[in-house]
Amino acid sequence: MALTGLQIFKLLPNTNCKKCGCPTCLAFAMKLAAGKESLDKCPDASPEAQAALGAASAPPIRAVTIGHGERAITVGEETVFFRHEKTFVHRPGFFRVLDASTPASAIEDRLTDWSAIRIDRAGEVFRVDGIAVVESPGSPEFAPAAAQAAAAHGLPVAILAATTKGAAAAAEPIKDRRPLIVPPAGADPGPFVALAARLGAALVVSGADLDSLAAAAADAARAGVADILLEPPGDDLATLHKHLTLVRRGALERIHPGLAYPVFLRVGAGEFSKAVVGTSTFASIMAVADSGGETWMPLWTLRQNIYTDPQQPLRMDPGIYAIGEPTGASPLLVTTNFSLTYFTVSTELDGVGVACYLAVVDAEGLSVLTAWSAGKFSGDRVGKALRELKAAEHVSHRTIIIPGYVAVISGELEDALGDGWQVLTGPQEASDIGPFFRDVWETARPK
Ligand code: SF4
Known part of the structure; x- marks a missing residue:
C-alpha cells in the first residue's frame, strides 16, 4: 500500500540539508507521497528507506x-x-x-x-x-x-x-x-x-x-x-x-x-x-x-x-487551420488551443459554410476568457504567435477576427502586429458566427 507523507518522513534522514531541492525533509516526503518527486533526489536516503519506498511505490496492478x-x-x-x-x-x-x-x-x-x-x-x-x-x-x-x-x-x-x-x-x-x-x-x-x-x-x-x-x-x-x-x-x-x-x-x-x-x-x-x-x-x-x-x-x-488527465487540458497543436477551401481573401480568425474551444468554433465555421482560416495560438490549453485573464491571450502574445505562425502568408488582406470576449485586446494586438493590420471583434459565442459573417464581415471585409 502507498505510504503517507508522515510514514515516508520517518524513513528520511531528517537533516533538512536541502540537497533534494526542498526546504525540509517533510516537504520532500509530502511530494514523494503525492508522486511528484522520486527518492533518488535524496542522496542520503538509507538502503532501508530505498527498499521500503521502492516496494511501496510499485503499482498495485501489474502491467x-x-x-x-x-x-x-x-x-x-x-x-x-x-x-x-x-x-x-x-x-x-x-x-x-x-x-x-x-x-x-x-x-x-x-x-x-x-x-x-x-x-x-x-x-x-x-x-x-x-x-x-x-x-x-x-x-x-x-x-x-x-x-x-x-x-x-x-x-x-x-x-x-x-x-x-x-x-x-x-x-x-x-x-x-x-x-x-x-x-x-x-x-x-x-x-x-x-x-x-x-x-x-x-x-x-x-x-x-x-x-x-x-x-x-x-x-x-x-x-x-x-x-x-x-x-x-x-x-x-x-x-x-x-x-x-x-x-x-x-x-x-x-x-x-x-x-x-x-x-x-x-x-x-x-x-x-x-x-x-x-x-x-x-x-x-x-x-x-x-x-x-x-x-x-x-x-x-x-x-x-x-482517460485524459484532468490536470492537463486537452489542447490542439498551434497552427493555421483551413476550414473548407479558403483563399487569400477569406476571413482569418484567431482562438486559443483549448480543444473544446477549437472544436466548437471550427464546427460552427464548418456549418456556416464560409471558407476561412482559423489561427490556433498556444494558450496552454485554456479557453479564451481564462487564457486572457491569466495573461496568456494578451494582444502582445497573440500578435507574436500570429507572426510565428506566418498568418500574413495565408491571406492577402490584413484583418484578423478575434473572439468577442477579448475585444479589450484589439488595440494592443493591432500595435503588436503593425504593418497595417486591423482587428475586427467577432461574436462572443461561436453560435453567432453565421450572423457575424452575414452582418459584419460582409460590410467590414477588405474589398
Ligand atoms: S536531500 Fe534528503 S536529507 Fe536532505 S532535505 Fe532532502 S530529503 Fe531531507
Whole structure:
C-alpha cells in the first residue's frame, strides 16, 4: 500500500540539508507521497528507506502488454480509484471481435479496413486497438488463419478459444507477438494455464465469484503465467459494476495478490451498455462485437473523456487551420488551443459554410476568457504567435477576427502586429458566427 507523507518522513534522514531541492525533509516526503518527486533526489536516503519506498511505490496492478511492436498495448499499472486523485495511466483497449468462421477473403478485407481506421480527435488518434479472434467449434482451420492474418497487420490479438486445441493452434504460430488467450466461460482452467505458461502468453482467468477469481489468478501465477487478466463475473450491469469496483478497490488496497491484475471483458453484439460500464469502471481490455460503426465513436469519445488527465487540458497543436477551401481573401480568425474551444468554433465555421482560416495560438490549453485573464491571450502574445505562425502568408488582406470576449485586446494586438493590420471583434459565442459573417464581415471585409 502507498505510504503517507508522515510514514515516508520517518524513513528520511531528517537533516533538512536541502540537497533534494526542498526546504525540509517533510516537504520532500509530502511530494514523494503525492508522486511528484522520486527518492533518488535524496542522496542520503538509507538502503532501508530505498527498499521500503521502492516496494511501496510499485503499482498495485501489474502491467500487461499484449502484442508486439508499435501497435502493442500495455494495460495495468493503475494506482488510483478516481482519476482526479492523480491520473489513470493506461486507456482501455477496444479489441474488435472477428468470427474465425468468416470466409478467409472477408477476414482479410475486414482486417485491412479495421487496421486502416485512424480518426484524429483532440490530440488523440482513435483506432482499433486489437483483434479478438473467436474460434468457432466445427471450423477449427480458420482459427490459426485468422490469428495469423491479424498478426500480419501488426494488431495485438486476443484468442477467444472454444477449445484448448483451438487456442493452441491459434496462439502457437504467433506466440512471439504476445497474444492474449481467453478460455471459454466455465472451462477447466488447467489446460489453458499450462498452454499460456508454455507459450509465455497472457491469459484471462475467470471465476464464479471474486474469491474464486482471485484464487484462480493466484493459481495461474504459481503455475508460471506472468501476464494475467481478470474476467469478473456479472450477469447484469449492476453486478458487473459492483465486481469491477471491488476488483479495483481490492487491487489498490492489496487485499489479495490474485486481484493485482488488469481486467478483461467480452462485450457481445447489442451489449453497448456493458462496454460503457467497462470503460467507465476500470476494464482494461474489452473484446467488442458490434453490428456497425456506430459502436465505436461513442466508445472512443467516452474513453477519451475519462482517460485524459484532468490536470492537463486537452489542447490542439498551434497552427493555421483551413476550414473548407479558403483563399487569400477569406476571413482569418484567431482562438486559443483549448480543444473544446477549437472544436466548437471550427464546427460552427464548418456549418456556416464560409471558407476561412482559423489561427490556433498556444494558450496552454485554456479557453479564451481564462487564457486572457491569466495573461496568456494578451494582444502582445497573440500578435507574436500570429507572426510565428506566418498568418500574413495565408491571406492577402490584413484583418484578423478575434473572439468577442477579448475585444479589450484589439488595440494592443493591432500595435503588436503593425504593418497595417486591423482587428475586427467577432461574436462572443461561436453560435453567432453565421450572423457575424452575414452582418459584419460582409460590410467590414477588405474589398
Ligand atoms: S536531500 Fe534528503 S536529507 Fe536532505 S532535505 Fe532532502 S530529503 Fe531531507
